[in-house]
Amino acid sequence: MTYPTRFSDLPDYAFPRLRTLLDAHEPGGERLDMTIGEPKHGFPGWVSQIIADNIDGFGKYPPNDGTPELRAAISGWIARRYGVQVDADTRIMALNGTREGLFNACVALCPEQVRGQRPVVLMPNPFYQVYAVAALAVGAEPVFVPAGPETGFLPDYAALPADVLNRVAIAYLCSPANPQGTVASRDYWRGLIGLAEKHGFQVFADECYSEIYRDAAPVGALDVAAELGADPERVVIFNSLSKRSNLPGLRSGFVAGGSGSMARIKRLRAYAGAPVALPLQRVSERAWGDEDHVVASRALYREKFAIADSILGDVPGYVPPHGGFLLWLPVDDSEAAALKLWQQTGVRVLPGAYLSREVDGYNPGKTFIRVAMVAPKEEMQRGLIQLRDCLYR
Template sequence: MTRIHQPEVTAAVITQHFVDRQKLQEFHPFTRLRALLDKYPAGQSPLANGKPINLSIGEPQTQPPAFVAEEIAKASAGWSRYPLSKGSEDYLGASKKWLEKRYHLPETMIDSARHLLAVPGTREGLFFTALTVLPMAEPGKPAPVFLMPNPCYHVYTGAAAAAGAEVVTSVATKASGYLPDYTSLPAEILARTALCVLCSPSNPEGAVASPEKIKELILLARKYDFVVAFDECYAEIYSETPPPSALEILAEMGGDLSNVLVFHSLSKRSSAAGLRCGFIAGDEKWISMINTTCQVGGAGVPLPVQAAGTRLWQDEEHVEKNRALYQKNFSLAQKILGPVFPVEIPSGGFCLWLDVGNGVAAAETLWREAGIRVLPGAFMGHRGENGFNPGDRYIRLALVYDPELTAVALETIRNVLAPDQTATKEKTEKAPTDKIAGAL
């Protein structure tokens, strides 16, 4: 495949639009991915050898520690009980202790009864937060605004659609350090804002917000009286420096949690996406109101799951192993893709946001020719009225497999997307197709 180079497009800094909640399938990235790729029978190409590799989903492939199953078994009497929506004392206590240790918080800052809420994951937490925080639009008045980065995790947009809010995005490109800049938005938009989300480390780019940027956003939220949701679900996956939390910044600012909600889960940290276990920490008023929304429409976190979650928040050994795995995979990405693509190793998370010129074309080619499934960046982005979508040039690769399979996948990507640049290298190396057949 030839790489397609687009001329530089002037970035639309913001987009403003409504998403029809009955047309969620039109923007849902994985529905779009299926429509793009499933017309090609999986793994029929000689390279795929009947065993496709899926790098499109941010789902850790290592297993959580064995004690998870033991804790669940020990607490199995809890399966017959409805869990208290707020979370058990033990679970909330372990979450509080983990926050204090990880972010050096004073013990007095977080009261687990008032400032914490157990949720199945950050996804459910964010969704119920949007349904709670975004007010009903008043007849004849402009709708409330939900601010989000562009590109972003699709659940923010879906939640805005469900709540009937106007979606306003702030572009996150290389020029902006892959983070949105909400401070430069017009005052009219900020005045209508009810909810804003900052994801750090960000998905898809893995960018980490500085303490200054976090503080600036907290002050902006208080000035315009909106809620800022810090999506920190990738906080434990980082390369060198642990990413700061909004809670750390709030501690430095005196410990008041007003206008701030912070989201964590065990999905990425503990490779336990299927456990469905996380929490929200923050503003007492909103924690209480979101709890009510969960009581009305949520499932709660089952008691045996909370027992396992309690233990996971207390253990760091397995998290260190997970971090080391992702670091190895990023080193491989640098080594294998670095010579032919502008690889930028992210500060956090396990996804590589790779500029390939045309992400949709690359995703189609990789699947058709090699059975490698990746997510086109455009499917995570919002397209502005001028046609600009900051994800267009990119594919997102979730580097979640063991290094051996990751190396095979990355070599295949390089060989398929940049065959010319690879040709010389190949002469001195073992034929990559042999490697693929062997490893799959």
């Protein structure tokens, strides 16, 4: 297997690569950007009033770990959502968005060696780019595990050789998955957490899309870990208000895990963290305690799921996403498809090859494009019809 060992081994981030591919060409119609997973549904109306009421907080250094009220609100949400009691003082920390946490938790928790050898960090392939950068930052070996149709779009970590599993320090998993929209079942989580218990590694559960789903709410890693009686340090979860509450610019999320892990993450935050501004923490307190706006937004996404199914349901290989707001659509070549779509229609999508890594001559994203269903319904419908007619007819 061939894996990168340095930052310089990684290609540019996906969106600069996309600009290089497309921007030298004129769009073939009215431009519609369906590349970025930036929610466009309205956020709650009380947000601006809370900021105004707490405007003086911008004149103060915010608490590193989150206000007591914010940590209590997060703890309460976890209890309601997953039925798990998590101590607000010792097991929760506010984040400046989940990307910060997904990176810094690896820095704080990945050991220099595992059983006397270089540690391994597992991640699905395709994957959220910060996973690989975090692994390389701590000198670990990133191992990209295919998450394609042959494995139900989830990585089969248990199939890895024993010599790899015995070096694993951390395994990342995103559910609902970015970009495939796959939701890990309770049995899948049981298997992964059991594997982590057996080999002594930690599971980093990226659950930022957890509140966008079709039918049943996705199972949470903390829920399953508690059910199994796993070591409380075994699972670290990450979530945010970006997708759940349509507040990507708020840059507010959280990390929760065992008290030992959280003490190390908090120690790193004290030296190198970027805490959420106090007025924004006050907004976050209210947001984690309110479900009405989440239910309303989820209803809009369910309408979008139905629109996508009606337009793309006859496309060979189309797999309806079960969660999140991304479509992972099969094509012959992702770069060629994205360029053709842009030149002929003005619809902009992301080549799946830019979200994956080639390992042993195979890039599992090369034959897919990622399409974000964040535009208003009418725009999204127009874009999907153009996409279908351009690429599949």
